[in-house]
Amino acid sequence: DAAVLSLVVHHIENPSAVLNEAAKILRPDRGGGVLLVIDMLAHDREEYRRTMGHRHLGFAPDQITTLMNEAGLRGVRVHELPTSTESRGPGLFVASGRIGR
Numbered sequence: 001d002a003a004v005l006s007l008v009v010h011h012i013e014n015p016s017a018v019l020n021e022a023a024k025i026l027r028p029d030r031g032g033g034v035l036l037v038i039d040m041l042a043h044d045r046e047e048y049r050r051t052m053g054h055r056h057l058g059f060a061p062d063q064i065t066t067l068m069n070e071a072g073l074r075g076v077r078v079h080e081l082p083t084s085t086e087s088r089g090p091g092l093f094v095a096s097g098r099i100g101r
Contacts, residue, residue, distance in 0.1 A: 015056065023072050058090055065078055
């Protein structure tokens with residue numbers, strides 16, 4: 001009924017492929033399954049590629065919306081999560097979309 005991808009998509013070379021696979025496992029009946037994606041907002045910390053193996057420097061809300069729509073998810077919503085003034089990392093978002101009728 002639901003799948004969660006938490007802080008993983010920015011590590012994947014082909015985000016479309018992982019979102020398509022996640023959408024495939026969702027049940028289309030009973031109102032449709034939900035995919036929840038929690039990841040980094042777009043940022044410019046290029047050193048993350050070298051030091052942490054990031055393939056992408058986060059995602060803009062319109063970018064993740066497009067990727068999720070292309071995976072067959074509908075009603076995609078993206079919300080930026082509140083950040084602490086003490087936070088040193090990039091901001092995060094949560095996106096949700098539903099497969100099904």
